[in-house]
Amino acid sequence: MGPDGSRAAASEGFVTRRIETGCGAVLVRTGGVGPAVLLLHGFPQTGLTWRDVAPLLARASTVVVADLPGYGGSDPPADTDDHAAMSKRATAATLVAAMRRLGHARFAIVGHRRGAHTVDQTGSNGRATRQSGCRPTSFPDD
Template sequence: MVHTLIPGFEASDLTLANGQRIRTAVGGRGPALLLLHGHPQTHATWREVAPELARDFTVVATDLRGYGDSTSPESEPDHASYSKRAMAADQVEVMRLLGHERFAVVGHDRGGRVAHRMALDHPEAVDRLSVMDIAPTATMYDRTDREFATRYFWWFFLIQPSPLPETMIAGATETYLRAHLRGQSRSEGVPNEDLVQEYLRCYRDPETVRAICEDYRAAAGIDLEHDRHDTERGHLVTRPLLALWGARGTVGRLYDVAATWREVCSGPVTGSAMDCGHLLQEERPAELVSRLRAFLQA
C-alpha cells in the first residue's frame, strides 16, 4: 500500500519465522539501507530523511517489535523477548526477506542500540552503521549520576515492575507523551503536530506501552548481560561506525560521544555534533542526509 506519511514509499507488514509482524516501508533503489527509529517514535520519524536517501539507496524503514504497528510479543521474566538481540534478529530477517543479505544500518535512540547489537551478532550482514544521539547502553548505566538520572528519568521509571509504569502512563497518556517529546527537541515546532498525532495514536495502545516498558526493562537487565559478555570476550564492533549527536541534547552534554564508541569498536569510528537536540532526523533533516550520504558512500 502507498505510505501515507513518507512520500514515494510503499508500506507492508512482513511476518517473520518467529510469528512477529513488522511494519515495513520501502522506497528507492541502490545499495540497501535500514533505518531504525527510537522511543517514542515510529518509522514515520524518517519521513523527511528517507525520501532524500532513497535517491541513492534502497531504503527500508521499520517499526521495531512492540512499537508503531509492529506486533508486541508476550513478556518474559528476564525480558528476553524485548532484548536488543531479539530486536536485531527481527530486522536482519526483514532485510533478508526483502532480498538484502548485506546492508548499512542507521539507528536513532533505541534503534541505535539495536544497530549496535546487530553489528555484534550479525557482522556478516552489517556493512556499516551510524548511531544517533546515544552512547553505549552499558556506558550510560555505568556512568549514571544525578544529572543523567534527572534528564533521563524514564530510564528508571519505565523499568519499574509491571504494571506500575503502564498504569500511570494510561492515566495521562497524552500529557506524558507530549512532555517527553518536548524534552527531546531543542527546535521550535519539532516534532510537527501530525507526527505527534501519529506517535500518540500508537502510544494509546496499552500493548505498545507494555512493550516499551519491556524494551527498557531489557536494557537494564539482559541487554547489559549481553554487552558485558561481549566486553569480557573482547568482542567489538568491527564495521565502520559514524556517531552523530545533538550538541544541545543530554548525551552531547554529558559524554564524549565518539570516545565512548571507540571503547566498544575495533573498526574505524568517526563522529560529530549537530546543532540540535535529540531528534536529529526531525530537527535537522537536510544536514543529517548530507552527513549520512557522505559516510555511506565513502
Template sequence: MTILNGFQSFRETIAGVTIAGAIAGSGPPLLLLHGYPQTHAMWHAIAPVLAASFTIVAADLRGYGDSDKPVDDSAHLTYSKRAMAADMVGLMEQLGFPHFAVIGHDRGARVTHRMCLDHSDRIMRAAVLDIVPTHHMYLTADREFATAYYHWFFLIQPAPLPERLIGADPEFWLRSKLAHWGRTPTAFTTDAVAEYLRCFRDPATIAASCADYRAAASIDLTHDDEDVRAGRKVKCPLLVLWGADGFVGRKYNVLEVWRHYAVDVQGHSVPGGHFLPEEAPTETLAALRSFLAG
C-alpha cells in the same frame, strides 16, 4: 500505514513476529530504525531524499508502530536487543538484502549496536544517533544521568506500574517526552505527531516499550558484559552523531566512549537536541550521505 512520501507500506513475518514499515528507492540497501516513543515516521524529512540513492527500508521495531507486540517473558528475552536485531536481519534477508547498511536513532541505535555485534558479517556500515552504549551508561550512572534519563528507571519498574500511569494519559506522556528531549519545538510535524500518537495510544505499545527498557536493564546488560569480557567490538565503519544541545553530548565524550566499543569510529554533533532527523534534517542528512558514500 506510512507518512513517508513515495514509500510503500509492508508487513513481513519473521520467525513468527510481523514487522511493519515502508520501502522505497533503488540502489544499495539501507535500513532505518527509529527510537522511543516514535515509529518509522520519524524519518519523514530525510528518507525520501536518501531513497534517490538507496533502497530504503524504514521499519517499526517489534513492540512499536504497526509491528507485532508479543507478550514479554520473565527474563525479558522477548524484547532483548538480540531478539530485536534478529528481527531486522531476518527482515532484510526476506526482502532480498543479506548485506546492508543501517542507521539507528535512540532505541533503534541500541538495536543497531547489537546487530553489529551479533551479525557482523551482514552489516556493511552503521550509524548511531544520539546514544552512547547502554553498557557504558549504566556502568557510569550518577545523579546527573538519573535526573536526565529518569525514564530509564521509571519504565523498568515491575508491571503494571508504568503501564497504568502512562496509559492514563498517553498523549501527555508522549508530548512531554518530545518536549523534554528535543530543543526545536517546530521540528515535529502535525502528521508525524499524529502517527506517533496513533500507535502509542495502544496499551500493547505502552507495555511493549516498557519491556524494551526492562530488557535493557537486565538481559541486554548480560549480553553486553559477555561481549566486553570477550573483547568483541563493532567492526564495520561506525558513524556517531549527537545533538549539540542535548544531554548525550553534554554528559559524555561521545567519540572517546564509542572507541572502547568499536574499532572504526567517526562522528560529530549536529544542531539541536535528541531528535536529530527531525530537528536538524539538513545537517543529519549531509553527514549520513558523506559517510555512506565512503
C-alpha cells in the same frame, strides 16, 4: 491515512507493508533503488521519524524504514519471564530477519536512540555492512 492507519504513508513513492519474521510481523516502508539501508527510530517514536530523511536517501538507496518490534504497526514479541524477547539483541535478530525476507542479505543500518542501541547489536553480530547510531542525549527543557 496510510494503509497501516498511521499518518500518510511517510513519503510519496514508499510502500507500506508488514513482513512476517517468525517473531512477529514488522511494519516497513520501502522506497528507492540501490544499496539497502535500514532506518531505525528511537523511543517513543515510530519509523515516521524518518519521513523527511527517507526520500532524500531513496534517491540513491533502497530505503527500508521499520517500526521496531512492539512499536507502531509492528507486532510485539511474545513475553517471557526474563523479557529477553525485548532485548536489543532479539530486536536486532527480528529486524535482520525482516531485511532477509525483503531480499537484503547485506545492508547499511542507521539508528536513533533505541534504534542506535539496536544498531550496536546488529553490527556486533556481523549482520550489517555499515552501521551508524546517534547516541541518546538529554537536553534541558527551556
